Amino acid sequence: MSFQLTEEQESLRRTVQKFAEKEIAPIAAEAEEKAEFHREIFEKLADIGLLGIACPEEYGGAGLDYSTYIVVVEEIAKHCLATAVGLGVQNLPQIMIDRFGTKEQKEKYLSPLSSGKKLGAFALTEPGAGSDASSLKTSAVRDGDGYVLNGTKVFITHGGVADIYLVMAKTQPEKGAHGISSFIVEDGTPGFSFGKVEKKMGLRASPTREIIFEDCRIPRESLVGKEGDGFKIAMIALDSGRITIGAAAVGVAQAALNEAVKYAKQREQFGQPIASFQGIQFMLADMATSIRAARNLVREAAYLKDSGQAFSHVAAMAKLYATDTAMKVTTDAVQIFGGYGYMQDYPVERLMRAAKVTQIVEGTNQIQRMVIARNLLK
Amino acid sequence: MKIIVLVKQVPDTETKVQVKPGEKAISTDGVTFVINPYDEYAIEEALRIKEAKGGDVTLISAGWDKAAEALRTGLAMGADKAVHLNDPAFLGGDAHSTAVALAKAIKKMEYDLILCGKQAIDYDNHQVGVRVAELLGIPHVAVVTKLELQDGKAVAHREVEGGSEIVETPLPAVITAQKGLNEPRYASLKGIMQAKKKPLEAKKPADVDAAPNEVGQAGAKTTVLTMTMPPERAAGRVVEGEPEDAAKQVVKLLREEAKVI
Ligand SMILES: Cc1cc2nc3c(=O)[nH]c(=O)nc-3n(C[C@H](O)[C@H](O)[C@H](O)COP(=O)(O)OP(=O)(O)OC[C@H]3O[C@@H](n4cnc5c(N)ncnc54)[C@H](O)[C@@H]3O)c2cc1C
Numbered sequence: 001m002s003f004q005l006t007e008e009q010e011s012l013r014r015t016v017q018k019f020a021e022k023e024i025a026p027i028a029a030e031a032e033e034k035a036e037f038h039r040e041i042f043e044k045l046a047d048i049g050l051l052g053i054a055c056p057e058e059y060g061g062a063g064l065d066y067s068t069y070i071v072v073v074e075e076i077a078k079h080c081l082a083t084a085v086g087l088g089v090q091n092l093p094q095i096m097i098d099r100f101g102t103k104e105q106k107e108k109y110l111s112p113l114s115s116g117k118k119l120g121a122f123a124l125t126e127p128g129a130g131s132d133a134s135s136l137k138t139s140a141v142r143d144g145d146g147y148v149l150n151g152t153k154v155f156i157t158h159g160g161v162a163d164i165y166l167v168m169a170k171t172q173p174e175k176g177a178h179g180i181s182s183f184i185v186e187d188g189t190p191g192f193s194f195g196k197v198e199k200k201m202g203l204r205a206s207p208t209r210e211i212i213f214e215d216c217r218i219p220r221e222s223l224v225g226k227e228g229d230g231f232k233i234a235m236i237a238l239d240s241g242r243i244t245i246g247a248a249a250v251g252v253a254q255a256a257l258n259e260a261v262k263y264a265k266q267r268e269q270f271g272q273p274i275a276s277f278q279g280i281q282f283m284l285a286d287m288a289t290s291i292r293a294a295r296n297l298v299r300e301a302a303y304l305k306d307s308g309q310a311f312s313h314v315a316a317m318a319k320l321y322a323t324d325t326a327m328k329v330t331t332d333a334v335q336i337f338g339g340y341g342y343m344q345d346y347p348v349e350r351l352m353r354a355a356k357v358t359q360i361v362e363g364t365n366q367i368q369r370m371v372i373a374r375n376l377l378k
Numbered sequence: 379m380k381i382i383v384l385v386k387q388v389p390d391t392e393t394k395v396q397v398k399p400g401e402k403a404i405s406t407d408g409v410t411f412v413i414n415p416y417d418e419y420a421i422e423e424a425l426r427i428k429e430a431k432g433g434d435v436t437l438i439s440a441g442w443d444k445a446a447e448a449l450r451t452g453l454a455m456g457a458d459k460a461v462h463l464n465d466p467a468f469l470g471g472d473a474h475s476t477a478v479a480l481a482k483a484i485k486k487m488e489y490d491l492i493l494c495g496k497q498a499i500d501y502d503n504h505q506v507g508v509r510v511a512e513l514l515g516i517p518h519v520a521v522v523t524k525l526e527l528q529d530g531k532a533v534a535h536r537e538v539e540g541g542s543e544i545v546e547t548p549l550p551a552v553i554t555a556q557k558g559l560n561e562p563r564y565a566s567l568k569g570i571m572q573a574k575k576k577p578l579e580a581k582k583p584a585d586v587d588a589a590p591n592e593v594g595q596a597g598a599k600t601t602v603l604t605m606t607m608p609p610e611r612a613a614g615r616v617v618e619g620e621p622e623d624a625a626k627q628v629v630k631l632l633r634e635e636a637k638v639i
Contacts, residue, residue: 015565049567062567
């Protein structure tokens with residue numbers, strides 16, 4: 001592992017930076033305020049191949065590693081966390097179907113997902129099962145040559161706009177976590193509908209919605225992996241997802257720092273730029289230091305995953321540290337902007353609201369600490 | 379159709395330009411370099427022609443080691459190969475000696491069309507493309523916003539004061555691109571991965587039959603004597619008093635002190 005990006009990674013970073021500045025930045029603030037989802041951004045991302053970064057080449061993807069993928073996520077998150085999270089949500093079903101799916105499933109679903117023709121979603125959380133995901137209640141009952149799903153999932157990113165849902169449901173409730181299986185459910189399947197669209201504090205350009213299964217019949221070929229593999233699949237997905245959220249949080253934090261530095265040099269009080277006060281300088285120095293540490297931790301997690309080593313606990317550390325850093329840094333950025341930072345005329349309040357959600361999704365930061373401690377004490 | 383595109387690497391437009399005292403060029407510390415934006419239109423146009431009519435696109439740049447990055451980016455956009463005139467002897471030139479170097483290299487290549495930006499946004503000379511055409515003895519059309527190719531000829535729309543002019547020229551010719559010609563694409567992820575496998579050939583003066591003293595700084599016809607930052611803007615002045623008197627006072631100052639009216 002090197003501290004330096006490879007030539008291609010740097011070239012990709014510059015391209016994504018330019019793309020994000022030109023295509024995403026101009027609409028990000030308004031999309032956030034109006035809670036508008038921009039499907040066309042995903043089409044444009046697909047045009048340059050960014051929706052299938054980790055998907056194998058034979059299914060239309062680029063077959064690149066996570067070390068490259070996180071570079072893209074960070075650049076996009078600097079301008080719009082909703083788009084970066086969307087990229088992650090598009091990526092997850094692809095890597096799960098690639099790893100656990102049958103040849104038929106790969107052929108049917110991977111190209112549409114990697115090319116952005118279809119959007120993907122990942123549905124685990126339920127009203128009664130958040131951190132304690134294995135207590136989920138959605139049932140999948142064998143019936144003839146298929147399954148019948150019943151239950152409700154909440155807080156599903158891209159719920160209602162996605163076409164392909166990777167859904168965790170219980171095939172054998174008495175077996176607890178080992179009774180969970182993973183299914184692909186397509187939009188439009190009878191008995192599959194959408195409920196409440198959440199009104200959120202931030203990440204508003206990313207739709208978060210309830211999804212409902214009422215006697216929803218799906219064919220047997222919808223099962224991903226074996227019956228009972230669902231929880232394992234979900235946890236593996238989350239391990240990777242945590243690296244993504246860590247990278248996105250680094251992007252949010254970096255954007256806040258960039259804004260804070262710019263502002264501190266311009267804003268004058270007591271006859272001098274506020275950047276000349278040591279109190280402000282120390283804040284900026286701490287922000288920059290923790291962002292750098294967070295980025296390196298995220299990169300290490302990606303490196304471990306790419307090289308086939310155990311990475312769960314490091315992914316948890318990366319997610320924990322990067323998202324806590326994003327929260328601290330964005331809060332300090334608002335502080336540096338003073339009253340202006342609290343106003344929507346400047347971008348830092350949006351970044352602060354964005355940072356908050358990164359501490360909750362893909363496992364709360366309490367859950368990350370549990371994962372890390374469990375690894376220490378096993 | 380064989381298309382050559384002239385590419386220059388320039389400081390990003392967002393760069394805060396700095397000149398260190400005594401230096402005759404801008405400081406490159408902390409500056410990010412990009413493909414000259416007008417050259418991006420040229421590359422895009424070349425790629426569109428290739429996609430419509432077949433052929434190949436070769437990029438050529440004279441510049442320091444780092445200019446290879448600009449060429450790689452162009453390859454990632456979809457160009458087929460690149461030539462990098464990379465030698466200290468090629469550096470420090472002006473529009474003339476740069477055009478000499480490029481024209482000498484192009485003479486050894488096959489081409490039906492040469493595209494480039496109408497100007498580079500660093501020195502803003504607006505000259506290299508046109509000079510290359512002269513040195514090669516072929517026609518050029520500059521500041522082009524629309525280009526149509528027909529058998530052996532090109533019809534180019536160019537901006538002129540207050541309107542546009544349509545020019546027909548036989549090929550090969552040099553066309554210099556103006557904003558509006560097209561909307562350049564982003565390099566795709568696949569393009570970036572493929573770019574490293576595409577040929578990028580470095581050439582020395584001898585490879586293009588150029589004597590070291592006719593290119594770069596040695597071959598330049600102009601000399602930069604000094605380069606300085608524009609003076610810092612002085613603080614504004616507020617004229618106090620009743621609007622009527624103040625207005626009179628301002629007019630007086632503009633006439634007598636600032637001497638602008
Ligand atoms: C914007 C957004 C998008 C989302 N997208 C998706 C999605 O696409 N797919 C999906 O499946 N889910 C999604 N989620 C759900 C998300 O994963 C859950 O919200 C998260 O896992 C927490 O679950 P919960 O909200 O039920 O909180 P709870 O689990 O009820 O937690 C409440 C609090 O208790 C703490 N806590 C819980 N257990 C422990 C413990 N053992 N020790 C210490 N503290 C504990 C938590 O850390 C938290 O602070 C999304 C959520 C949000 C906000």
